[in-house]
Amino acid sequence: MSNIHKDYLGSKFGMWLFLFTEILLFGGLFILYSIYLHKYPTEFHLAGKELNVYFGGGNTVALVTSSLFMAMSISAIQKDDKKLAITFLSITLALAFVFLTNKYFEWGAKFHHGIYPDSPALLERPKGEIIFFGLYFVMTGLHGIHVIIGAIIIIYTLFMLKYEKVNKDDFVLLENAGLYWHLVDLIWIYLFPLFYLIL
Amino acid sequence: MDKNSEVIPFLNDNKYPGIFGWIFSTDHKKIGLLYMYSTLILFIIGVIIGLLIRIELIAPGKTIVDPQTYNAFFTVHGVIMIFLFVIPSIPAAFGNLFLPIQIGAEDVAFPKLNLFSWWLYIIGLILILFSLFTGKGAPDTGWTFYVPFSEFTTTNVSVAVIGVFILGFSSILTGLNFITTVHRLRMPEMKWMKMPLFVWALYATAWIQVLATPILGITVLLIFVERMFGIGLFDPAKGGDPILYQHLFWIYSHPAVYIMVVPAMGVITEIIPVFARKHIFGYKAIAFSSLAIAFAGSLVWAHHMYTSGMSDTAVIIFSFLTFIVAIPTAIKVFNWVATLYKGSIIVEPPLLFALSFIFLFSIGGLTGLILGAAGTDIHVHDTYFVVGHFHYTIFGGTGFGFFGAMHYWFPKIYGRMYNKRIATIAWALLFIGFNILYFPMLVIGMMGMPRRYYDYLPQYHTGHIISTVGSWILAVGLIIMFYNLFKSIKHGEKVGKNPWEAATLEWTTPSPPPTLNFVSEPKLTRGPYDYKGVEEDEQYS
Ligand code: HEM
Ligand SMILES: [Cu+2]
Numbered sequence: 119m120s121n122i123h124k125d126y127l128g129s130k131f132g133m134w135l136f137l138f139t140e141i142l143l144f145g146g147l148f149i150l151y152s153i154y155l156h157k158y159p160t161e162f163h164l165a166g167k168e169l170n171v172y173f174g175g176g177n178t179v180a181l182v183t184s185s186l187f188m189a190m191s192i193s194a195i196q197k198d199d200k201k202l203a204i205t206f207l208s209i210t211l212a213l214a215f216v217f218l219t220n221k222y223f224e225w226g227a228k229f230h231h232g233i234y235p236d237s238p239a240l241l242e243r244p245k246g247e248i249i250f251f252g253l254y255f256v257m258t259g260l261h262g263i264h265v266i267i268g269a270i271i272i273i274y275t276l277f278m279l280k281y282e283k284v285n286k287d288d289f290v291l292l293e294n295a296g297l298y299w300h301l302v303d304l305i306w307i308y309l310f311p312l313f314y315l316i317l
Numbered sequence: 318m319d320k321n322s323e324v325i326p327f328l329n330d331n332k333y334p335g336i337f338g339w340i341f342s343t344d345h346k347k348i349g350l351l352y353m354y355s356t357l358i359l360f361i362i363g364v365i366i367g368l369l370i371r372i373e374l375i376a377p378g379k380t381i382v383d384p385q386t387y388n389a390f391f392t393v394h395g396v397i398m399i400f401l402f403v404i405p406s407i408p409a410a411f412g413n414l415f416l417p418i419q420i421g422a423e424d425v426a427f428p429k430l431n432l433f434s435w436w437l438y439i440i441g442l443i444l445i446l447f448s449l450f451t452g453k454g455a456p457d458t459g460w461t462f463y464v465p466f467s468e469f470t471t472t473n474v475s476v477a478v479i480g481v482f483i484l485g486f487s488s489i490l491t492g493l494n495f496i497t498t499v500h501r502l503r504m505p506e507m508k509w510m511k512m513p514l515f516v517w518a519l520y521a522t523a524w525i526q527v528l529a530t531p532i533l534g535i536t537v538l539l540i541f542v543e544r545m546f547g548i549g550l551f552d553p554a555k556g557g558d559p560i561l562y563q564h565l566f567w568i569y570s571h572p573a574v575y576i577m578v579v580p581a582m583g584v585i586t587e588i589i590p591v592f593a594r595k596h597i598f599g600y601k602a603i604a605f606s607s608l609a610i611a612f613a614g615s616l617v618w619a620h621h622m623y624t625s626g627m628s629d630t631a632v633i634i635f636s637f638l639t640f641i642v643a644i645p646t647a648i649k650v651f652n653w654v655a656t657l658y659k660g661s662i663i664v665e666p667p668l669l670f671a672l673s674f675i676f677l678f679s680i681g682g683l684t685g686l687i688l689g690a691a692g693t694d695i696h697v698h699d700t701y702f703v704v705g706h707f708h709y710t711i712f713g714g715t716g717f718g719f720f721g722a723m724h725y726w727f728p729k730i731y732g733r734m735y736n737k738r739i740a741t742i743a744w745a746l747l748f749i750g751f752n753i754l755y756f757p758m759l760v761i762g763m764m765g766m767p768r769r770y771y772d773y774l775p776q777y778h779t780g781h782i783i784s785t786v787g788s789w790i791l792a793v794g795l796i797i798m799f800y801n802l803f804k805s806i807k808h809g810e811k812v813g814k815n816p817w818e819a820a821t822l823e824w825t826t827p828s829p830p831p832t833l834n835f836v837s838e839p840k841l842t843r844g845p846y847d848y849k850g851v852e853e854d855e856q857y858s
Contacts, residue, residue, distance in 0.1 A: 127501065132494070139489050143531040252557075
């Protein structure tokens with residue numbers, strides 16, 4: 119009988135399938151984005167200029183760097199260096215918080231200018247801009263929720279590392295957390311140009 | 318685990334006392350049964366609401382409820398039947414019960430995730446039930462939650478869509494688990510072309526579950542977001558486009574009809590060769606047609622939108638693609654019929670359900686072509702013709718497939734046999750009642766009776782009366798069927814391993830199977846439809 123306990127390949131395989139579903143979840147929104155971009159090209163261009171590239175760029179750097187530390191954490195545990203793995207993973211977590219804080223200020227600034235869903239100031243604008251900011255809040259919001267979920271997974275993994283449930287011989291949890299985190303990073307890499315750099 | 322406890326049937330293997338032995342068990346068979354019982358309860362609730370709808374419609378004007386309640390009725394009936402019964406029914410119940418055994422595995426790839434999926438199902442269920450009795454009334458949008466109405470109605474749509482979102486998650490995890498199980502846990506001797514066709518059907522279904530359901534997830538999530546924050550993505554006043562909602566919704570929901578029916582086809586494919594005592598005709602064609610249906614079925618969603626204002630080109634393309642799905646479906650039907658041809662047919666209750674599946678599903682399929690052809694669809698769109706069509710397909714198809722599965726695997730699950738004479742009587746009533754209930758819908762639909770209407774013109778009265786009477790006959794059939802099965806769980810005649818003399822692996826292990834499915838390492842000595850020399854079961858006459 120096939121042994122069901124600790125099937126390393128099976129776990130990774132399952133995780134990859136799950137990541138597919140996450141991409142498809144965002145896929146629905148990307149479809150909406152592309153259709154509305156087609157419908158309102160100038161409005162999207164003008165509204166996009168109002169987003170702060172420095173905020174977005176900063177967050178891109180934060181996420182990409184965090185992905186790097188995630189990968190290094192996996193290498194560290196493979197070399198049986200628990201301490202280093204924990205350090206690297208903690209840096210990943212810290213960068214996730216940097217991202218969220220940054221996002222908080224960015225959204226806060228927009229709210230401050232009266233731009234939030236269904237706000238009177240927003241509704242006075244052309245329809246294409248209403249949709250642009252609508253998509254902006256929905257997509258970056260959903261992405262933000264994923265960052266939070268990712269952070270929770272990382273915290274859980276940190277505990278597992280600490281108590282050596284994740285170790286040199288069994289680190290699939292860390293790898294899967296890593297895969298998830300890379301996905302969060304990857305989605306952001308698409309969101310960033312769509313909203314901040316739109317020509 | 319010591320040798321002794323390994324042969325104890327799984328039903329008595331409880332780590333926790335009482336009900337906790339069930340709801341915390343990660344045994345795939347117990348989870349399968351949990352799903353079976355939960356979906357059946359929901360089915361019965363759905364049927365009761367269906368009967369109430371029919372009573373309301375027995376005469377024009379008000380009969381038992383006011384219009385608002387009526388709207389809630391058909392919405393809740395649809396939501397319960399689709400999301401809580403049909404979609405999880407066969408894969409989650411019988412798939413969980415028999416997929417691992419049929420491939421010779423001890424369990425699914427992720428047992429804990431499996432239990433978690435069931436928990437998600439229950440949470441989604443609770444949210445949906447909650448939405449019926451709280452807030453400003455039960456949802457009244459229809460199970461499709463079409464915008465803009467669903468954005469602005471004051472009824473409890475927000476809670477219901479979150480429930481549906483969670484149910485979708487549950488469905489995804491089941492699919493993910495099955496795909497991984499098939500890839501990783503098949504016994505090494507079982508090559509792809511030696512898998513039972515039920516496994517193939519579940520495998521194809523699982524891919525649809527994984528690839529299509531996230532789109533539904535985002536769609537219903539957007540309804541929620543729209544209602545909470547008024548973003549306007551589907552609201553023309555703010556620049557949005559309601560048609561896009563329909564696209565997103567049907568990109569999932571059309572493939573979802575294959576999540577509903579492909580597993581049922583898998584069940585039928587298991588039943589027919591056993592009772593024809595013949596190797597299944599066209600094994601490969603059936604296996605690949607499941608995948609072909611899954612693939613082609615993902616391309617045809619917009620046939621639900623011919624009247625929504627798409628371009629003519631789009632209408633023609635989707636009409637054409639829709640006809641293509643008929644090909645793999647017809648392949649299956651021909652293969653079943655060819656398997657029966659010159660077989661030594663043994664008429665037993667499971668076969669009766671399988672045969673009525675073929676009959677009812679064919680009517681569903683043929684009426685589907687009338688809907689798939691853009692020209693004729695314009696005429697019958699959103700009439701009772703559609704209601705007749707989809708009941709023939711999903712109730713006549715999936716529903717009867719589910720009943721067939723219950724009768725086929727019953728002796729394996731409980732180690733006992735139901736009363737076959739009563740089962741046959743119940744089947745006959747179901748079949749007759751079904752046709753009296755739904756055939757008139759096709760007719761009055763052709764005449765122009767719109768669906769989801771509370772009231773109607775006198776010329777449709779006769780049709781509605783016949784249909785409602787049919788619903789009572791069907792209900793009697795259901796009561797007898799459930800009574801018979803329920804009673805036989807404890808009091809049926811005991812059976813041995815293989816009462817039907819079938820050839821797939823689940824029939825080589827005791828009934829009910831032990832905790833880790835097999836008493837000793839299973840061996841693959843024959844193909845799944847190779848009946849020559851299958852041992853007779855002494856304990857069964
Ligand atoms: C005794 C059994 C049943 C009866 C009497 C019944 C009756 C009805 C009727 C009269 C409607 C039309 C409501 C309207 O459009 O005004 C309806 C709608 C529907 N039924 Fe059933 N039904 C039964 C079983 C089922 C089953 C088993 C399924 C699924 C497998 C199902 C799925 C649906 C769906 C999805 C709708 C559409 C709801 C909507 O329009 O939003 N029904 N049913
Ligand atoms: Cu369809």
